Amino acid sequence: MRDHRRDGIPPGNLPLELDTFVGRGAQLAELARALDSARLVTVTGAGGVGKSRLAARAAARRAPRDGVWRVQLAPVRDEEFVDYTVVEALGLTDHTTRLPRETLLAHLAERELLLLLDGVEHLVEPCAALVADLLGHAPGLSVLAVGRRPLGVPGERLVPLAPLSTEEAVELLTVRAGQRGVTCGYDADPDADQREVHELCRRLDGIPLAIELAAGRLGVLSPGQVLRRLDDRFRLLTGGDSTALPRHRTLRTAIGWSHELCTPPERLLWARLSVFAGPFDLEAAEYVCSGDGLPADEVLDVLTALLAQSVLTREESPAGTRYRMLDTVRAYGADWLAATGDADRLRRRHRDWYVGLATWCELEWFSPRQGEVAARVDAELPNLRSALEHCLEEPDGAHLGQYLAGALWFHWVGCGRLSEGRHWLEQAVRLDAEPTAGEQSRLKALWVLAYVAILQGDTVPALAALQECREEAERSANPTAVAYAEHRTGCLALVSDDMPRAERLLRSALHRYREIGELNSNVLMGQVELAMTRAFQGDLPDAVRLCEDVRQVCDDHGERWARGYALYVLAYAAWSDGEPVRARELLADCLGSAHRFRDQLGSVLAVELLALVTVAEGDASEAAVLQGAAGRMWPSVGLPLFGSAHYNAPHELCEAAAREQLGDERYEECVRHGTRLGRREAVARALRRPGVPVSPPAPRTAAGGRAATAARTAKPAASPTRKGGETAG
Structure with a gap:
């Protein structure tokens, strides 16, 4: 992330360049005044009315000392992960056993920043509890929430967002069509075209999302054709749910109209893509969504068509090009997926893809692609969480949950996510897996859990997990698990200042690794830890020899994480040598x-x-x-x-x-x-x-x-x- 302070811009994670902003001048001014007068402001309104875009624009205009930080809550399904998601958005890492709420309270206590919570409507109670707690302990904190419902926290200032006026809606439609290289009419009868454009925007009730969807059709249809097709759709659906607000019916009608204009493959892909909990890439879409009426080699073309129609949006990230579906659009697709009876199969395919991705990432962590792996797992975290939830909820998925939680050890340990990793690992090891399928996965989850607990300074549960892992590994004659249990027991002795025992256990573990042909970042960290025991006992030359060997192996394989710890010991030796x-x-x-x-x-x-x-x-x-x-x-x-x-x-x-x-x-x-x-x-x-x-x-x-x-x-x-x-x- 660039250093915003050097440009006079406060730190944060809000993009500096937002989408083209059309209209909303009065609403933006109202929101700015609310932010000046209240510590908690909530923008409310119907789905698709433009709450997130307005809030982001208002937030970007502010400059608190410690920045503006946006938290995307729409992908979060489990209320337990609200706090984790805020910790992640703030870029915090915490290796201790503290709960994420405690980490947030400590971090925000003396800071002056604006927290933008986007998409709170399905998590109102946990979000309200979090916001009340944070505001009570962090006097420099302001919160801007976005959702269809208020949080109900004392002192909350509400800014209801109305749809666009007809003039604003016409401007938005014209701009969005122009960005696609088309105009909102033809030269034959410009007055008629203008009337049709105004009528189209009026019938869409000024809802930006509905207008975006309509703009996606103007490359093929004229405004009049779009209007006539939409009229047919309204006549079919306005007699539906009489309890829904008119503009909610309008939005659903507009989405349904766009859905009806899609080809059968486009509708099918739309429904299947709703299984993703967050942004996804093309390869994931091809695997998860292909088959049974949609060949894998056609997914790209169909996805491109959905992108052109604003059903999907495209974004660039450190992990490459990714695609996102707005929450309202995803919910519509999920309803259709459930109606097909195919939701369970799609969730299993989604789970299998992310189990496979975690397997690939664990292998590639020990390679020149280590940085790419770290960025990939960061980007995929919402989907990996969804896969973990699915594994741990399914009666026959315990061993997969243990496998997935253990395979992500490098992310929990190496990328600053110990607290979340421990959450998943503890859930996983509590489950009973099938003896044959889950035994090895459970043993790995146990030693990874112990590793995480050691780094958190929580030695008692670490020792209990290691003893269970060692006993079960010896009983089942699993030499790999025995080696890892012995290694991490040596690590525990190291941080407990028992150097002779630490050295003995680490040497034994390294010998076991050599016997079974195990070589990865964990093994190299074992050698660095052995070097530390030698340095602690006064033998710096031996510590240097061990770490120079680690550095050479890391350089040969492109490994950077374990290499950093070897360099640390070498730096200490260099300092000692003057x-x-x-x-x-x-x-x-x-x-x-x-x-x-x-x-x-x-x-x-x-x-x-x-x-x-x-x-x-x-x-x-x-x-x-x-x-x-x-x-x-x-x-x-x-x-x-x-x-x-x-x-x-x-x-x-x-x-x-x-x-x-x-x-x-x-x-x-x-x-x-x-x-x-x-x-x-x-x-x-x-x-x-x-x-x-x-x-x-x-x-x-x-x-x-x-x-x-x-x-x-x-x-x-x-x-x-x-x-x-x-x-x-």
């Missing part, structure tokens, strides 16, 4: 990789060690700023809960040297400055990127040189840790 320049180069590489993967543990370890390198270079004030930034990051990482003397030593050494050089008052001032840095700012500062301000240098004292020398020549443990501070942002 080579701060080399240590800084290694740490810059390490921190860059960890930050790209949203690996909070790798990021904060690198920032802490960079602080130690910085004080050794003689810049104690900047070292203290970095320690403050790391202190803000640590609460979202579980490791400080261990209280490890080995992990704490470098931080304590850096702090002692910086205090000696600066004095207590100046040191605390620099630390406070660092705590005000967000995660992206802290990383940019640690990497000394251009445009990142640095703290003013403090006067050097005579003791400063001695402190820097002491920091450079001491021999602390390989991995620093820090307690206290704020949640990372």
